[in-house]
Structures are given as structure tokens and as C-alpha cells.
Amino acid sequence: MATEVLPHTAMTLHDHLPMLQILVPFFAAPLIVFLGSRRLAWPVAFAASVISLVISWMLLMQVIDGGVITYHIGGWEPPLGIEYRIDAANAFVLFLVSAVSVVVLPFAKTSVADEVAARDHTLFYAAYLLCFSGLMGVAITGDAFNVFVFLEISSLSTYVLIASGAARDKRALTAAYDYLIMGTIGATFFVIGIGFLYMATGTLNMADLADRIGTQGGNRTVEAGFAFILVGVGLKLAFYPMHLWLPNAYTFAPSAISAFLAATATKVAVYVLLRFTFTVFSPAFQFEVLTLQFVIMPFALLAMFAASFVAVFQSDFKRMLAYSSIAQIGYMLLGICLLTETGLTAAIVHLFNHGITKAALFMAVGAYVLRNKDTFYNDICGMGRKMPWTSAAVVISGLSLIGVPGTAGFVSKWVLVQGALEKGWWPIATLVVASSLLAVVYVWRVIEVLYLQPARSDSTATEVPMSMLVPIWIAAIACIWFGIDTDTTLTAARSAAAGLLGTAGQ
Amino acid sequence: MIRHHLILRVVTKLLIGPIMLFALYVQFHGDYSPGGGFQAGVIMAVAFIIYGVVFGLATVQQVLPPWLVHKLLALGVIIYAGTGFASLFLGYAYLDYGAFSPAHPEHGQHWGILAVELGVGITVTGVMVAVYYAFAARTPMLSDEDW
Numbered sequence: 001m002a003t004e005v006l007p008h009t010a011m012t013l014h015d016h017l018p019m020l021q022i023l024v025p026f027f028a029a030p031l032i033v034f035l036g037s038r039r040l041a042w043p044v045a046f047a048a049s050v051i052s053l054v055i056s057w058m059l060l061m062q063v064i065d066g067g068v069i070t071y072h073i074g075g076w077e078p079p080l081g082i083e084y085r086i087d088a089a090n091a092f093v094l095f096l097v098s099a100v101s102v103v104v105l106p107f108a109k110t111s112v113a114d115e116v117a118a119r120d121h122t123l124f125y126a127a128y129l130l131c132f133s134g135l136m137g138v139a140i141t142g143d144a145f146n147v148f149v150f151l152e153i154s155s156l157s158t159y160v161l162i163a164s165g166a167a168r169d170k171r172a173l174t175a176a177y178d179y180l181i182m183g184t185i186g187a188t189f190f191v192i193g194i195g196f197l198y199m200a201t202g203t204l205n206m207a208d209l210a211d212r213i214g215t216q217g218g219n220r221t222v223e224a225g226f227a228f229i230l231v232g233v234g235l236k237l238a239f240y241p242m243h244l245w246l247p248n249a250y251t252f253a254p255s256a257i258s259a260f261l262a263a264t265a266t267k268v269a270v271y272v273l274l275r276f277t278f279t280v281f282s283p284a285f286q287f288e289v290l291t292l293q294f295v296i297m298p299f300a301l302l303a304m305f306a307a308s309f310v311a312v313f314q315s316d317f318k319r320m321l322a323y324s325s326i327a328q329i330g331y332m333l334l335g336i337c338l339l340t341e342t343g344l345t346a347a348i349v350h351l352f353n354h355g356i357t358k359a360a361l362f363m364a365v366g367a368y369v370l371r372n373k374d375t376f377y378n379d380i381c382g383m384g385r386k387m388p389w390t391s392a393a394v395v396i397s398g399l400s401l402i403g404v405p406g407t408a409g410f411v412s413k414w415v416l417v418q419g420a421l422e423k424g425w426w427p428i429a430t431l432v433v434a435s436s437l438l439a440v441v442y443v444w445r446v447i448e449v450l451y452l453q454p455a456r457s458d459s460t461a462t463e464v465p466m467s468m469l470v471p472i473w474i475a476a477i478a479c480i481w482f483g484i485d486t487d488t489t490l491t492a493a494r495s496a497a498a499g500l501l502g503t504a505g506q
Numbered sequence: 507m508i509r510h511h512l513i514l515r516v517v518t519k520l521l522i523g524p525i526m527l528f529a530l531y532v533q534f535h536g537d538y539s540p541g542g543g544f545q546a547g548v549i550m551a552v553a554f555i556i557y558g559v560v561f562g563l564a565t566v567q568q569v570l571p572p573w574l575v576h577k578l579l580a581l582g583v584i585i586y587a588g589t590g591f592a593s594l595f596l597g598y599a600y601l602d603y604g605a606f607s608p609a610h611p612e613h614g615q616h617w618g619i620l621a622v623e624l625g626v627g628i629t630v631t632g633v634m635v636a637v638y639y640a641f642a643a644r645t646p647m648l649s650d651e652d653w
Contacts, residue, residue, distance in 0.1 A: 008598065016600070030587070032580075074600065
């Protein structure tokens with residue numbers, strides 16, 4: 001039988017960048033287990049992260065002007081095959097995730113050695129890389145079902161990572177179990193939603209889904225699919241009434257993992273929400289607009305206040321930060337609910353700015369854990385003098401958390417207020433500012449404990465080693481840097497927002 | 507060690523061989539008929555698990571020590587991803603099996619699916635055995651005599 005063979009043009013390594021972005025960290029994970037060496041685990045993980053960062057930067061530079069890169073897995077054409085599709089929005093997220101990983105890993109080396117039993121280190125770094133590549137995969141893929149698969153890869157490894165905090169505190173096990181139950185329910189809702197969309201359209205490719213939903217218009221099946229996806233992703237991103245897994249998970253996870261997850265996991269979930277609300281569905285879909293404005297927005301506003309309010313009354317620094325994260329997610333959702341380009345820009349830029357702020361703060365928490373075993377306010381009092389560098393970084397990133405001018409946090413809140421005013425919703429703008437005052441209260445409590453209270457007489461705490469201080473300060477300086485040089489982040493975020501709204505090049 | 511359950515032990519010894527053979531059959535005919543890596547992996551793991559159930563955890567861990575199970579878990583994934591790497595370095599898309607036989611893409615598909623399924627089978631065997639080890643190695647809160 002004579003078969004017709006189509007001529008094949010060889011792909012270069014440059015064409016493979018989208019695949020290598022995921023493949024390098026993903027391949028490194030089993031490699032670590034296969035090598036089984038405790039000494040090699042960290043270097044392999046770090047090398048994989050650095051390569052990922054370089055690739056994500058190259059991809060971001062290619063798409064920042066509104067371009068799109070696609071990659072067909074296995075050579076199968078979409079919509080049948082799985083497609084990786086990179087535009088400004090996900091290149092930005094990929095860059096954030098890999099940058100955070102490169103900063104957090106050097107910190108993790110010392111912190112993990114202290115907080116996780118030595119015999120678990122190889123498996124710990126393998127799980128870390130799986131989580132990392134899962135999060136990157138969620139961001140890069142253009143296939144709705146593939147999002148679910150990568151979401152599961154990252155979630156399952158996250159449960160393991162959180163549970164590995166059990167060496168320090170046994171409650172990490174129940175925290176991980178809680179998250180497992182909630183995360184699984186979330187993933188189930190998500191995949192049911194995708195099932196509905198598949199039923200209504202017969203396709204799983206996001207671009208194709210958008211096309212078909214656009215032409216056939218909304219119906220009950222599509223609406224139900226949207227609702228299920230919204231709830232599923234809502235659970236993953238700790239959207240206000242579904243946030244209860246988060247405080248325990250972040251409090252009892254090893255500090256390096258709290259830093260990594262706080263800066264990336266919920267951010268990637270926000271990205272998924274963005275992708276589904278703006279690419280797969282569109283604001284032309286009336287049901288979506290109503291849901292966002294009458295269901296999501298009130299809860300986002302509530303999150304800003306309620307979670308901040310709870311954060312004020314915490315007695316544990318780490319737990320306080322966890323509650324503050326829930327409040328900050330409120331800002332991002334509010335930005336999305338505005339449904340304008342400015343609102344979206346605010347959400348995307350806050351995703352980045354809050355990521356680096358929380359990374360700095362959670363790493364500082366890790367430094368206190370190393371020296372004081374715990375981060376309750378009466379354990380860390382007076383540390384401003386005993387650990388001056390760590391505490392100074394806490395002050396800087398704390399200011400960024402509040403949104404003081406000159407810091408990264410200010411930029412995103414400014415754009416958010418602008419977005420609200422553009423729509424003439426000045427009460428919302430007022431609420432954004434008012435809730436920031438609550439942030440002043442909870443950040444001030446920490447600063448007061450660190451600087452104005454005397455250290456405990458039995459405290460032997462000293463400054464942490466350079467390997468921890470440098471990552472903390474890189475993140476803290478980034479908070480200032482992106483507060484002053486707003487050009488890079490805002491350009492990328494604007495381009496991403498324009499791409500999502502389909503107004504690029506107009 | 508008390509040697510009891512004579513019939514069970516004899517039947518198990520007789521069965522383990524055919525079980526493994528059947529696992530390999532399911533593994534390598536997976537691309538033509540029902541079966542494949544997942545099913546074959548589970549069947550292969552059953553051979554080890556039944557040996558452990560009847561002859562004790564210590565005995566089965568002499569045959570398949572836990573450190574080897576860890577390596578198997580990773581090895582399967584490495585084979586799978588490695589197949590993709592191979593096609594990638596041959597100038598084709600990731601996991602484009604056509605790369606393995608450019609003149610006859612269907613043959614390439616066969617080779618590719620065979621390699622990938624082998625990886626799946628090894629990992630699934632490893633996972634099933636690892637899960638069994640994890641549960642069986644737990645020390646009971648009450649010893650048998652205390653009941």
C-alpha cells in the first residue's frame with residue numbers, strides 16, 4: 001500500500017519553547033526521584049526553575065506586543081489535539097510563577113532543611129517541581145480539559161507539600177486534608193462545568209469554544225457550565241465564602257511553600273477565571289455580566305472587609321497574612337467585575353504586585369520560624385532589633401501590602417480606583433480606599449510587635465543567614481522597584497487586558 | 507514463622523506466573539485490543555500484592571524493595587516524557603510519533619504508543635505496589651493479641 005507522506009519541516013528548539021516551558025520542570029521531578037540523592041535534589045530543582053524563567057522571559061518578549069504563539073502537542077491540529085496558546089496574559093503569569101520559584105528556592109534550601117525531615121527532602125523537591133509545572137501548565141494551555149489536568153497535578157502535589165509541614169506542627173495534616181476535600185470538590189465542579197460546555201458545543205479547545213458559544217448564543221446548558229466553572233475556580237482561588245481551606249493551609253505549610261503558593265497558586269486560579277470569563281465566554285454573554293455584577297462583586301467587596309477585619313484580630317503573623325491574602329483576592333475579583341480594560345489591567349497588575357509582596361512577607365515569616373520556632377506575636381516581639389534586616393523587609397513589603405505610594409501595592413490599587421471611577425462607581429472606589437485602612441491596622445500591629453515591644457528575655461534569636469536574607473530582600477526591593485518603575489508591569493498588564501477583551505490593536 | 511494456609515500458598519505460587527504473563531499480554535496488545543498500560547500495570551501489581559498478602563510484607567519486599575518501587579514510579583514517567591523528548595529532538599512536535607519512522611508515520615505511531623504505554627505500565631505497577639506497601643507497613647494501633 002503506497003502511503004502518501006507529507007513533507008515535514010523540522011522544528012527548531014526555538015519553536016519548542018512553549019513545550020520546554022512545561023517539560024523542563026516536569027521532567028526534573030521524576031529525575032530527582034530516580035536519582036534519589038538528597039544532595040542533587042535542590043540543584044536540579046533550582047536549575048529547572050532558572051531554565052523555566054529564561055524561557056518564560058523569551059516568550060513574554062515575543063508576545064508582549066499582542067502576538068500569539070501556538071504549539072500543537074503530538075502534531076495534532078487543534079481543535080482535535082491539545083494546543084498550547086500563549087498571549088500576553090498567560091506569558092505574564094508564566095513569568096510571575098517562574099520568577100517567584102527562582103526567588104523562593106534559594107530561600108527554601110535553608111528553610112526546608114529546618115522545617116522538613118531530612119529523609120523527605122528528595123520527595124519534597126519532586127513534589128515542588130510537579131506543583132510548579134502544574135501551575136505553569138494551567139497558565140499555558142489552550143485546552144479547557146487540559147486546564148483541569150494541570151490543575152489536578154498542581155493541587156495533588158500541593159496537598160503533599162502542605163502536609164510536609166507536619167514535622168513542625170501536626171495540624172498540617174488536617175490542614176492538608178481539609179484542602180484536599182475542598183480542592184477536590186472545586187476540581188469536580190470545574191470538570192462538570194467543562195462537561196456541560198462540551199455537551200453544548202462538542203469541543204474542548206478554548207478558542208473553538210469561544211467561537212461556538214459566540215455563534216450559538218447562551219442557553220441553559222452553557223449557563224450551567226459557566227456557573228459550575230465559576231464555583232470550581234472560586235474554591236481554588238479562595239473566593240470569599242469558599243475560602244475556609246486557605247488560612248490553615250498557609251499557616252501550617254512549610255514557610256517556603258506558603259511563600260510560593262501565596263504568590264502563585266491563587267494567582268494562577270485568578271488567571272483561569274480571567275481566561276474563562278473573557279476568552280471562552282465574553283462580556284457579550286448577558287448571563288455572565290449579571291453573575292459578575294450581582295453575585296461576585298458583592299462577595300468581592302465583602303472579602304475586602306471581612307477578611308481584613310479577621311486579619312486584624314489574629315495573634316499569629318503567618319495566619320494574619322493568610323487572611324490578608326483572601327482580602328487581596330477581593331481586589332482582583334473586583335477589578336474583573338468592572339469588565340473594563342482599566343479594571344482588568346488593575347486585576348492583572350495586582351496579581352503580580354500582590355504576588356511579590358506576599359512572597360516577601362511569607363519568606364520573612366520563614367526567617368522568624370527558623371529563629372523563634374513560631375510566629376505568634378508574643379514569640380516574635382522585639383525582633384526589630386534582633387533581626388533588623390528581616391524586619392526592615394517586613395516593613396517595606398507591609399507598606400506595599402497597604403498600598404502606600406512608592407510601592408507596588410499602590411500602583412495596582414490606584415489603577416483599580418481609576419477603573420471604578422471611570423465607570424462612575426465612586427462608592428466602590430471609596431470602599432477600596434476604606435478597606436486599605438484596615439490593612440494599615442493589621443500591618444501596624446506587626447510593626448508595633450516587631451519594633452516597639454521588648455524582646456523576650458529568653459530569646460536567643462539572631463539574624464538569619466544570607467541565603468535567606470537575599471531572597472527576602474530581592475522580593476522586598478521588587479516591591480519598591482515596581483512601585484516606581486510602573487512601566488514594565490502596566491504595559492504588560494494593559495497588553496494582556498486588551499488581548500483578553502479582544503481590543504488589541506484598536 | 508508458622509506455615510499455615512497450605513492451599514492458599516500453593517495456589518498463589520501457581521497463579522503468580524500466569525498473572526504476570528497476562529499483564530504483559532495486556533500491556534503489549536493494548537494498541538490493538540482492549541488494554542494498555544493502566545490495566546497491565548494494575549494486573550502486574552496484583553501479582554506482587556497477592557504474594558505480599560499470602561507470604562507477608564517482609565517476603566515481598568525482598569523481591570521488590572521499597573527503594574526500587576520509588577525508582578519504578580519515576581522511571582515510567584521518564585520513559586513517557588523521554589519518548590516526547592526523543593520526537594522533539596528529531597525535529598517533530600512533542601510526542602509526535604511520526605518522528606520515529608518518517609517514511610511510514612503509522613509505524614512511527616506504533617513504536618511511539620508502545621514506548622509510552624510501557625512507561626504508563628511501569629508507573630502504574632509502582633504506584634499500586636507503593637500504595638499497598640504504605641497501607642500494609644502501617645503498624646496497627648492494637649496488636650492482634652490485644653483484641
